[in-house]
Amino acid sequence: MLSAMKRITVHDVAAQAGVSLATVDRVLNGRRGVSEAMSQRVHSTIDRLGFTRDHYAASLATSRRHRFVFVLPQPDGNSFMHALHDGVLAQRPVFMARRIQLTVQAYPAFQAAALARLLDRIDRQQTDGVAVVAVDAPRVRAALEALHARGVAVITLVSDVATRGAASGRLHCIAIDNVAAGRVAGSLIGRFNARRRGRVAAIAGKLTLRDHSERLLGFSQVIGQEHAQLELLPPLEGLDDGQATGAIVRRLLDAHPDLVGLYSIGAGNRGIIEALEQSGRQHDIVVVGHELTPHTRAALLRGAFDAVLHQSVEGEIATAVEALRAVADGDTGHVPEPIRIDIFMRDNV
Structure with a gap:
C-alpha cells in the first residue's frame, strides 16, 4: 500500500x-x-x-504561464465551428489549472483580409501562441510569417495554408488528412453506386479554404481514376450556408435527373437535407458529408445521408494546445498526434 x-x-x-x-x-x-x-x-x-499533478511541472517551477489565442471563423450557422468555439471555452478552466490561458478571437468566415488584420493586431507581449483556422491566401500567409517573426508560436487548425518550412510562419497543422478524407468520400459514393451510372456533385464552402480544396482533390482523384461509371460535375460553393447550399441542391436536382451522388465538403448540411427530403429523392442519391452534428446524425438515421466523416473537436483542441506549448517552450522535436478520420453510418451513431 x-x-x-x-x-x-x-x-x-x-x-x-x-x-x-x-x-x-x-x-x-x-x-x-x-x-x-x-x-x-x-x-x-x-x-x-488521490493523484493530482500540474501537467506542466517545468512551467510551475519557473512560474511560466502560457497565453494562447484560438483565431476562429465566426460560426454563424456552421455547427462544427460552433462546436469548436464552445469546445475552447469549455476547456478553459481545465487548462487554466495547468497555467494555460485560452482566449478566442473571431473573424468573418472566408474573409482573408479580415483574418490578416486580426493576426497583425496580436501583441507578442500578451500572446505566446496562436492556433488559427486559416484561409489560404497570400495576405494571410504574410501575416502568419510576421507573427512568427515577432516570436509568437503559430500553428494552423482544421485548415492549413501553403507552407515553405519554418519561414512560412506556422510550424504544425492540427487537422485530419483532408486529401484522404476526400478519397474516403469518393470511395464510399463510388462503391455505393457500383452498379449505377450517373453524375455526382461536390459542394464546398469555399475553395480558398485549404481543407475544402484538399478534400475536393482527393474526391476527384478517386471518382476519376476508379469509378468510370460516374461523371463528376464542376465543384460548387455554398459558403457553408444552409440556405445557399439548399438552393444549389435544388438546382442540381432540376438540372440532373441522373444525379446519383453528392459530397458535402463543408457545412450547410441542413439546406442539403431539406432540399433532398422535399424532392423525395433522399433515398435515391448517395450523400456523404462532414462532421457528426445533431442535424447530420438525424439525417443518417432517416436515410437522407449515407455516411458522415468526423473529426474530434476535443481531440483537436487538446492537440493544438499541446503543440503550442511545445513550440512556445522551444521543443522543436515535438510531433503532434495525428487526428483520426471517423466514419459514421446509421448503424454506429
Missing part, C-alpha cells in the same frame, strides 16, 4: 492500474487510443490514490 506521506506520481498510477505510462498520459490528456474500460480503470485508480 502506498504511504500517505509519499507524493503520488504517474508511475504509481500506471503500476496500480496495471497499464503503461503512455496509457496514463493519454487518459490524463484526453487523447484517443484508449478503450472506455481502460480509461475508467485509470480514472478509478487516480481517484483511489
Whole structure:
C-alpha cells in the first residue's frame, strides 16, 4: 500500500492500474487510443490514490504561464465551428489549472483580409501562441510569417495554408488528412453506386479554404481514376450556408435527373437535407458529408445521408494546445498526434 506521506506520481498510477505510462498520459490528456474500460480503470485508480499533478511541472517551477489565442471563423450557422468555439471555452478552466490561458478571437468566415488584420493586431507581449483556422491566401500567409517573426508560436487548425518550412510562419497543422478524407468520400459514393451510372456533385464552402480544396482533390482523384461509371460535375460553393447550399441542391436536382451522388465538403448540411427530403429523392442519391452534428446524425438515421466523416473537436483542441506549448517552450522535436478520420453510418451513431 502506498504511504500517505509519499507524493503520488504517474508511475504509481500506471503500476496500480496495471497499464503503461503512455496509457496514463493519454487518459490524463484526453487523447484517443484508449478503450472506455481502460480509461475508467485509470480514472478509478487516480481517484483511489488521490493523484493530482500540474501537467506542466517545468512551467510551475519557473512560474511560466502560457497565453494562447484560438483565431476562429465566426460560426454563424456552421455547427462544427460552433462546436469548436464552445469546445475552447469549455476547456478553459481545465487548462487554466495547468497555467494555460485560452482566449478566442473571431473573424468573418472566408474573409482573408479580415483574418490578416486580426493576426497583425496580436501583441507578442500578451500572446505566446496562436492556433488559427486559416484561409489560404497570400495576405494571410504574410501575416502568419510576421507573427512568427515577432516570436509568437503559430500553428494552423482544421485548415492549413501553403507552407515553405519554418519561414512560412506556422510550424504544425492540427487537422485530419483532408486529401484522404476526400478519397474516403469518393470511395464510399463510388462503391455505393457500383452498379449505377450517373453524375455526382461536390459542394464546398469555399475553395480558398485549404481543407475544402484538399478534400475536393482527393474526391476527384478517386471518382476519376476508379469509378468510370460516374461523371463528376464542376465543384460548387455554398459558403457553408444552409440556405445557399439548399438552393444549389435544388438546382442540381432540376438540372440532373441522373444525379446519383453528392459530397458535402463543408457545412450547410441542413439546406442539403431539406432540399433532398422535399424532392423525395433522399433515398435515391448517395450523400456523404462532414462532421457528426445533431442535424447530420438525424439525417443518417432517416436515410437522407449515407455516411458522415468526423473529426474530434476535443481531440483537436487538446492537440493544438499541446503543440503550442511545445513550440512556445522551444521543443522543436515535438510531433503532434495525428487526428483520426471517423466514419459514421446509421448503424454506429
